[in-house]
Amino acid sequence: MNENRxxxxxxxxxxxxEDILNDIRERILRIPPAEKTGDDEYRRRLEICGKCxxxxxxxxxxxxxxxxxxxxxxxxxxxxxxxxxxxxxxEN
Numbered sequence: 001m002n003e004n005r006x007x008x009x010x011x012x013x014x015x016x017x018e019d020i021l022n023d024i025r026e027r028i029l030r031i032p033p034a035e036k037t038g039d040d041e042y043r044r045r046l047e048i049c050g051k052c053x054x055x056x057x058x059x060x061x062x063x064x065x066x067x068x069x070x071x072x073x074x075x076x077x078x079x080x081x082x083x084x085x086x087x088x089x090x091e092n
Contacts, residue, residue: 011050012058012068020058021068028072037074045071045083052082 007014012021028036037045049055049067060067063079070076077084 006057008057009050009052009055010058011046011055012066014050014058017058020066024066024069027069031072035073035075037072042071045078048078048082052080054080 007016012018012024046067049060049071052060054061055067058066058068060070060079063070065079071083075085
């Protein structure tokens, strides 16, 4: 297996970037509830990102973000408008 291979359309958990993913998960736990995306909406956002042509090796090529982190905030939206902020959707 080539260690330098880029995993297109892979979120971090599929790209083998466990070190970064674990850091992001810890940061998500510290997001105040009023600012955090609800679980259903978060999964929906990641599903969209996982099919996006601008996703490579767990990174959005349009804005440079990690979708797992960007999608965790209610106020954030997709840089190419595939999903957008949707107000207070904390349905946990």
